[in-house]
Amino acid sequence: MSKGDGPLLPDWETLFDRAACGLLVAEANGTITHVNKTFCDLIGIERESLVGIRRFQELLTIGCRIFHQTHWAPLLQMQGSIAEVKLDFVHAAGHSIPIVVNAVAREYSGSVYHEIALFVARDRHVYEIELMRARKQAEEHLAQQTQARAALDLANARLHLALEAAQLHVWDVDPETHERRLAPSVALLMGHDAPCPIDAAQLRAAIEPDDLEVAIAEFAQLLATSDGVYRCVFRVNGIDGVQRTVQATARALAEGDDGQIGHVVGLMQDISELSQQRAAAEDRALFAEQMIGIVSHDLRNPLATIMLGAEFLQSAGLAEDDKRVLLNIDRSVGRANRMIADLLDFTAARIGHGIRINANSIDLHALVAADVDDLSVAYIGQEIIHERIGRGKCRADPDRLSQVIGNLVSNAVAYGNGAPVTVTSRIGQDAFQIAVHNGGSAIPPDVLPILFKPMVRGTKSNTEKRSVGLGLYIVSEIVGAHGGSIDVISSASAGTRFTATFPTVRHVMGPKKRKPAGPKREGKSNSDDPVSG
């Protein structure tokens, strides 16, 4: 303690010893010459075990000692000082203590000494670890973002390639001005050789005047709805003198809860070729339909005349030989009429608007019984049995059902083995069925999947009994028009059974425009009569 005028402070040695940080002096080689109590307490080693005995660097963890030797010591030697380096010291108890070290090298009497101050840095250490973790996280996020951006760029590049390959041109709507913004490639639609900037006014000026009003109206409609889908076809008169048909589509994406329009993105496409092809196909179909209609109609008139003539001759009283000739005429006319009927049905089903159905409430069993009676007369020598199961009213087109029965029985007789043909009418709760069964060899398996397609026959032989191959196709079309379905089970042992199933409750679909094309029950006066063959 000093006395007199001086402040009442302990002496310098005591102040050094109790300083608020570790203090240490070492020789250049690290040998400790002075150390204060603060530091001794810090690392749990007595002063006597340090001074003159231990080197400063020996108090470090091995990892830090390497760092000290390779970095800290040379730096101190080169700079004469070093500050704020964190080193881990080993406590007498074995654990490590992070300590921030400042050092300065000073020369006294020709010898260099290192004067070192040491501050515990546990909090800084923790903070540093947190910083490092945060930095690592930030780096990871950056890497992820970079990756995502790269993926986005790639996706964009792919999209551009795809758009280019598909010749699709992007446009969108400026959310501020509601003006259309067009991709430079839209210029190609306007007859330019290469993409160039095009504004909405330029495009508007190029649109065929007749189409302009609709195009403007559709666009206004798009903007008026929050999630509208836009689709408009208009013609564009190109600067190259070519008129192109352009289809523009777009979708408005609502943004936010207020339903305001956010983004509208769309595509434009040159569909000139497509629309030309479609128009040509429609022309062809119409022409074919008209052709068949005309031919069928025009064929029927001379056939009716022949029929009338034959009837007239029949009543004139002919010799037996002549009557046979007359019978042949009569039969051939019937056959021609049936073929015309099939052709008209085919035309209606395939090219036109489908087979028309006039559904009425019918007594199914009675209808089938009448048909079976008629068919029994037509196929003399072929036994046809009618089975009836269930009862109730059904709703269907009676003439079309008779056509189905006639076609199926005709097939059964043609492909059967002479054993009785069975026609079953079955009325269930949800459906009614008409089934036709015949014995004989099975339908070849390779034919089964295509049996109901036009121009398919169960055999390749070309006898009098064969028709043009439209029968089953028309049957399936008729059943389909009733909302029903048809299937077939065929085997050598059990024979062949066609079953047409019709829903009783379902609404019967039918076309609207077309006249009923099928002739009435012409199958009954069947010219494929085996008796005459």
Next chain:
Amino acid sequence: MSVHKRHGVTVNGEGPFTMVFAHGFGCDQNMWRFLEPEFRKRYQTICYDLVGSGESDLSAYDFKKYATLHGHASDVLEIIHEFAEHPVIFVGHSVSAMIGLLAGVAEPDLFAAHIMLGPSPCYINEGDYTGGFTRADIDGLLEALEGNYLGWSSTMAPAIMGAPGQPELGQELTNSFCRTDPTIAAHFARVTFLSDNRIDVGSLDAPSLVLQCSDDFIAPLSVGEFLQQTLPNGTLRIIDNVGHCPHLSSPAASIDSINEFLAATLDPRSVER
């Protein structure tokens, strides 16, 4: 990126040999401040920073290329081809002694001699070989380096606390020595302290001086002995010094040993002052 800029190459002096100085881990070419001026009086001298250290171009640090010491060895050859005008005396400290060894094995004709300060071909003990460290020690170092993230940057620009007896340093203190990116430092530490080039030591035919400190924590005497026994043309000299940097803490003794070695090894006319 030119080799010059990539490595902050500095060239001085003139003479019949070219002395190339390569610093070790944790430092930069500033550590040659006491040695290089002595030799530029009679040789061409080249100092440079390893990529990832000092004033080198950090952006050139290719983690793949520098995953082994061979990446640094190929840099040595590039520098020699571009700047060296004479047969090379390669002076490598610590890890750079091994980098020079790899370069010497690859293109022996370029090198007249190798001088290795505190070298170690392998830091980890293995069988009869004593490198001085266990794998756990090295892992501790790597952890310490990663944990001293702020240390790397703040020590790079230390506060000036005065440098008595060395006033010329005061000026330079405004610069920062041994600066590097902490991530690179950690990577270089991993490559350095996990390297094992013992198998290459026997392939260096050029005369080599192994200069070792009597008390070096990084490269113990057993390592110096291993090198003397394994180098086909090796000489071991021990300097009485504590630490890993004799060129900084005992420059005079280092210079004497080097001169003695060069006098015995090279054409006498070239060595005369």
